[in-house]
Amino acid sequence: PSRLCGNQFLTESRFLDNQFSGQRYQTSPLPRMSIAVAPEVAAALARGAAVVALESTIISHGMPYPKNLQTAVEVEAVVRETGAIPATIAILDGVPHVGLSSEQLKRLAISGRQFQKTARRDIAHVVASGGNGATTVSATMFFAHKVGIPIFVTGGIGGVHRHGEQTMDISSDLTELGKTPVAVISAGVKSILDISRTLEYLETQGVTVAAYRTNEFPAFFTETSGCQAPCRVDSAEECAKIIYANRNLHLCSGILIAVPIPTHHAASGNIIESAIQKALKEAEEKRIIGNAITPFMLERVKELTGGSSLEANIALVKNNARLGAEVAVALSNLQQ
Ligand code: PSU
Ligand code: MN
Secondary structure, eight states: OOOOOSSOOOOOOSSSTTTOOHHHHHHHHHOOOEEEHHHHHHHHHHTTTTTEESEEEHHHHHTTTTTTHHHHHHHHHHHHHOEEEEEEEEEEEEEEEESSOHHHHHHHHHHHHSSEEEEEHHHHHHHHOOEEEEHHHHHHHHHHHHOOOOEEEEEEEOOOBTTTHHHOBBOOOHHHHHHOEEEEEEEEOOTTTTTTHHHHHHHHHTTEEEESSSSSOOOOOOOOOSOOOEEEOSSHHHHHHHHHHHHHHTTOOEEEEOOOOOOOGOHHHHHHHHHHHHHHHHHHHTTOGGGGHHHHHHHHHHHHHHHHHHHHHHHHHHHHHHHHHHHHHHHHHHHH
16 A cells, blocks of 8 residues: 555554643653554454445434444444445544444444544544544544555535535535545535535545446435536446555545435435425524534434434445445455
């Protein structure tokens, strides 16, 4: 794997001592930071086997307990069945972890929102304070790349918010995709966001955006968004070839593979849209801003659509996990 995109691969094995006091923080040199990679994940990476990264905000903030734990366990199982090793990423007691044990996964799921939603900007603070962080797409990409995992599966990514041209609320997921060579497999972006501006912004950032077996960019709960995808792929092998080319050319930017929700789970666009309109109005009235908007919108849309959106959400994440693992296997074969 290339070492040319940022300082990938930390070799330092000592863990950050999260017991240190403010005093020691100032007077002695900081311990070297490190990432705890699960033995199974480290072994797979060392032999060039297929590994798939998974995010943790979807578990802590995206779904309620115990459905979140059940989903996390099932998604990992789908990845394994397909021949890859899952690596869920989170920060535990100040230490970034790549690959969680079942106890750690359970702790994350039960703690839910007590874990801090951690995007790229939050990483240093969560680590320095010895905190617990659930990583968003941007932070998960960052850690996946650091340890050499080129593929990451999630449900939906963040994007340009509606009225983002005024608020400048643009998810750091998009800038991360611009500068970190990880392929993110998602069901597109939710229509709580401005999808066409999200695609414009991804173009500006130089992100390869491909829709899987469709010409249209999908909108998470619906297969269509009214926006054409810049390119189309029809197999896991095609996806792997794009990742391979991206790496060989040292493009150093990310790839977004957008997979439409399985047809029988797709929701009615009208029902979703009216729920979104109502939730957006409430968010404005309650003056919800910043990183609280996305969790608020996800929760309200779920409630307003009678919880059926949760089942759809679970189904599409599993669907994405299967493709992600297939792509990881295909990429591993290309590299042998
Ligand atoms: N969109 C979803 N589900 C999610 C998220 C977004 O449909 O769970 C989460 C992801 O972790 C994503 C983050 O990276 O929200 C984006 O948050 P923000 O809009 O604050 O950047
Ligand atoms: Mn934001």
